[in-house]
Amino acid sequence: MILEALADFLTLSELGSVFVEGLAKSALYVMIASGLTLIFGLMGVLNFAHGSLTMVGAYLGGLVMVLTVTQATGTVGRLALFFVAIVAVFGALTLLGGAIETQVIRPLYDRPPIYQILLTFGLTLVIDEIVRIVLGIYGMQPLSDWNAALATKPQFLRQPAALGPIDVRWLAVFEILLGLLTVALIWGFLTRTRYGLYIRAGSEDAEMASALGIDVRRVFTVVFALGVGLAGAAGTLLMWDVSWGASVPLAAETLLPAFIVVIVGGLGTFRGTVAASLVVGMTDSVMTWWFQNYVTFTGLPELVLFLVLVVTLIVRPQGLFGVEGVGGH
Amino acid sequence: MYHFLVNSAVSYEATMLLPTVETMTSVLYFGLFAMSFDFISGYTGYLSFGHAAFYGTGAYTVILIANGAVPLFGSGTPFMASLLVAGLLAVVLAVLVGLVSFRLSGVYFAMITLGFAQVVYVFVRGWDYVATNPRDGPSVGSAHSAGFEIGVPGVDQLNLAIGILTGDEVSLLGQTLGSTAVSYYMVGLVVLVCYFAMQRILHSPFGQVMLAIRENEERAVAIGYDTYRYKLAAFAISGFFAGVAGGLFAGFRRSASPENAFYFLTTGDALLASIIGGFGTLAGPLFGRLFDETIREFLSTSGQGGGLLPYLRALLGEETLGTPVVGDMTFGGLIDTLLNGHAALYVGLVFVLFVLYVPDGLLGTIRQRAGGKLAVVSANAFGDPSPDPPSDDAGGDEQ
Numbered sequence: 001m002i003l004e005a006l007a008d009f010l011t012l013s014e015l016g017s018v019f020v021e022g023l024a025k026s027a028l029y030v031m032i033a034s035g036l037t038l039i040f041g042l043m044g045v046l047n048f049a050h051g052s053l054t055m056v057g058a059y060l061g062g063l064v065m066v067l068t069v070t071q072a073t074g075t076v077g078r079l080a081l082f083f084v085a086i087v088a089v090f091g092a093l094t095l096l097g098g099a100i101e102t103q104v105i106r107p108l109y110d111r112p113p114i115y116q117i118l119l120t121f122g123l124t125l126v127i128d129e130i131v132r133i134v135l136g137i138y139g140m141q142p143l144s145d146w147n148a149a150l151a152t153k154p155q156f157l158r159q160p161a162a163l164g165p166i167d168v169r170w171l172a173v174f175e176i177l178l179g180l181l182t183v184a185l186i187w188g189f190l191t192r193t194r195y196g197l198y199i200r201a202g203s204e205d206a207e208m209a210s211a212l213g214i215d216v217r218r219v220f221t222v223v224f225a226l227g228v229g230l231a232g233a234a235g236t237l238l239m240w241d242v243s244w245g246a247s248v249p250l251a252a253e254t255l256l257p258a259f260i261v262v263i264v265g266g267l268g269t270f271r272g273t274v275a276a277s278l279v280v281g282m283t284d285s286v287m288t289w290w291f292q293n294y295v296t297f298t299g300l301p302e303l304v305l306f307l308v309l310v311v312t313l314i315v316r317p318q319g320l321f322g323v324e325g326v327g328g329h
Numbered sequence: 330m331y332h333f334l335v336n337s338a339v340s341y342e343a344t345m346l347l348p349t350v351e352t353m354t355s356v357l358y359f360g361l362f363a364m365s366f367d368f369i370s371g372y373t374g375y376l377s378f379g380h381a382a383f384y385g386t387g388a389y390t391v392i393l394i395a396n397g398a399v400p401l402f403g404s405g406t407p408f409m410a411s412l413l414v415a416g417l418l419a420v421v422l423a424v425l426v427g428l429v430s431f432r433l434s435g436v437y438f439a440m441i442t443l444g445f446a447q448v449v450y451v452f453v454r455g456w457d458y459v460a461t462n463p464r465d466g467p468s469v470g471s472a473h474s475a476g477f478e479i480g481v482p483g484v485d486q487l488n489l490a491i492g493i494l495t496g497d498e499v500s501l502l503g504q505t506l507g508s509t510a511v512s513y514y515m516v517g518l519v520v521l522v523c524y525f526a527m528q529r530i531l532h533s534p535f536g537q538v539m540l541a542i543r544e545n546e547e548r549a550v551a552i553g554y555d556t557y558r559y560k561l562a563a564f565a566i567s568g569f570f571a572g573v574a575g576g577l578f579a580g581f582r583r584s585a586s587p588e589n590a591f592y593f594l595t596t597g598d599a600l601l602a603s604i605i606g607g608f609g610t611l612a613g614p615l616f617g618r619l620f621d622e623t624i625r626e627f628l629s630t631s632g633q634g635g636g637l638l639p640y641l642r643a644l645l646g647e648e649t650l651g652t653p654v655v656g657d658m659t660f661g662g663l664i665d666t667l668l669n670g671h672a673a674l675y676v677g678l679v680f681v682l683f684v685l686y687v688p689d690g691l692l693g694t695i696r697q698r699a700g701g702k703l704a705v706v707s708a709n710a711f712g713d714p715s716p717d718p719p720s721d722d723a724g725g726d727e728q
Binding site for chain 2: 046104107108111113114115117118119121122123124125126128129130132133252256259260263267297298299300302303306307309310313314317
């Protein structure tokens with residue numbers, strides 16, 4: 001039975017589609033996790049509110065899309081307005097992130113790092129409930145996926161695509177391209193801009209960086225704001241994927257994979273995050289395939305992802321690309 | 330006291346503010362869970378983000394034993410014995426998790442424990458051995474219709490059944506205690522014993538090593554303590570009490586679900602209680618949970634506990650409530666939306682404020698203000714010999 005399944009799995013079409021789906025998942029994971037890793041890398045703050053902010057981004061993005069994208073008829077117009085939505089949400093959440101950092105996180109830097117975890121954990125509760133209340137006021141069910149935003153998806157993204165013998169979805173291709181774009185943008189930001197330099201310097205040695213005249217406080221604010229903005233943008237990207245959509249539990253659904261990705265990659269290294277997204281995305285895709293075809297255990301993909309986390313921490317606690325000692329608090 | 334207030338002139342206000350006995354029972358068993366969480370996280374400084382795994386193990390074990398699904402233990406096993414088994418199973422799990430987790434520290438420790446707990450959570454949610462519908466979790470079947478008994482196993486006179494509808498009623502000095510009140514006292518008895526046990530451990534040399542690990546682990550190693558073993562032992566002890574707390578929870582509620590027993594947000598609730606009550610004060614989490622539950626109850630729509638909403642409704646009258654505020658929404662609708670079932674928002678806000686401004690929590694702050702006197706008094710009361718009371722050290726030996 002297992003041999004038969006394995007033979008089935010190893011055919012070109014199955015393997016190919018699992019691979020492409022894995023890449024698509026990796027792309028989503030890298031988008032969800034990169035904000036988290038930027039923040040941790042520089043500031044050592046493990047932002048528990050990341051998932052909730054992604055969820056806020058999903059709802060905001062959905063709102064902008066429902067308001068604007070439905071106006072456009074053509075595919076090109078819809079795609080263009082989709083990017084407008086991403087930029088708008090990114091901007092809005094960057095402001096929110098800046099406000100959070102300056103108002104509530106700043107007083108905590110001179111306390112043990114445990115308090116930053118606690119604070120951001122408290123923020124998730126507050127954010128989730130505020131979203132629930134707002135949804136309640138507008139009469140949207142707090143749990144159901146928001147289908148109006150899903151409906152703004154252009155027609156061609158609903159269709160399957162054929163790449164040679166491999167069946168894939170156009171949406172998967174679209175997600176992979178977006179993921180590549182995100183990675184390229186963040187990479188460019190980190191290596192080509194002044195703030196990127198500050199971030200890299202600060203994550204190596206924040207004390208030395210401030211001694212060299214970098215205003216670390218301001219860099220912290222900017223990085224936290226950008227990280228939150230990235231969370232929001234990632235949320236917007238999830239809106240066209242049926243398996244995600246906008247709902248309040250999305251906060252936990254995105255937070256836990258994001259944790260897995262940043263820890264497997266090595267807390268605070270962007271390179272590691274990209275590599276770990278590939279590992280986690282592929283694992284997820286392979287396990288989903290096995291679950292759909294041969295194994296009846298419902299939680300299989302989720303279970304294996306957490307096992308990946310546990311095994312990584314046992315075998316290589318600093319993660320794939322992590323440096324021992326950095327972020328060890 | 331409760332009856333006095335409820336029957337007094339301010340009865341309406343009192344029912345609004347005071348939690349019901351049923352809530353108080355959940356304060357007790359969840360408080361015990363929060364205490365066990367604080368025992369490891371507050372005293373050794375290792376944030377165990379997967380503590381719900383032990384709580385859930387306890388809860389599930391008790392129910393499965395009652396249903397006769399556990400080998401070696403028939404469905405007739407006394408509750409106290411199954412509670413013990415639940416605690417011991419949690420210890421086994423804690424040792425297994427701790428063996429690998431304590432090679433890490435800080436964020437990594439929090440994450441690996443979270444990872445283990447989520448593995449267990451996902452596994453239990455899909456394992457059809459625990460219940461016919463594992464997603465909903467198991468409940469005590471009809472084969473075991475009587476309430477679970479707390480007391481001395483084997484001596485019928487010293488056993489009282491607990492449970493919301495299934496427990497015993499007791500007549501004492503002309504007062505009749507309902508089944509819920511009996512459950513409250515009996516659960517409270519177990520919690521009290523567990524509290525004293527943990528208190529005793531913390532005041533022993535072993536507890537001092539735990540504090541040394543929290544304050545400066547490298548120095549503790551340098552003095553010659555094998556901190557790995559100490560941490561592991563503390564984790565196992567903490568796991569035991571978490572398992573017992575889970576068992577009490579299942580015994581009282583007669584059902585458990587993956588969400589309210591194993592999910593990481595259950596640990597989060599214990600964390601809330603510990604921070605609000607005072608991180609690193611053993612009794613603190615109980616008060617923290619009381620505070621939490623009081624807010625939740627206060628903001629609930631109905632129930633005998635009253636709560637703010639029915640009170641406001643009665644106070645404001647139809648006309649005020651009917652005034653439109655936002656769009657189609659009336660004022661009544663608005664307070665309904667803002668208050669009904671959104672206690673988590675206010676608990677969250679209180680939590681954030683505590684983290685920012687009251688880092689020692691309720692009990693910790695009181696102890697600091699009292700200049701450590703409270704700590705010394707309680708230490709004496711528990712028979713802990715303290716030849717020279719630490720007068721300069723705020724918080725004393727209870728930190």
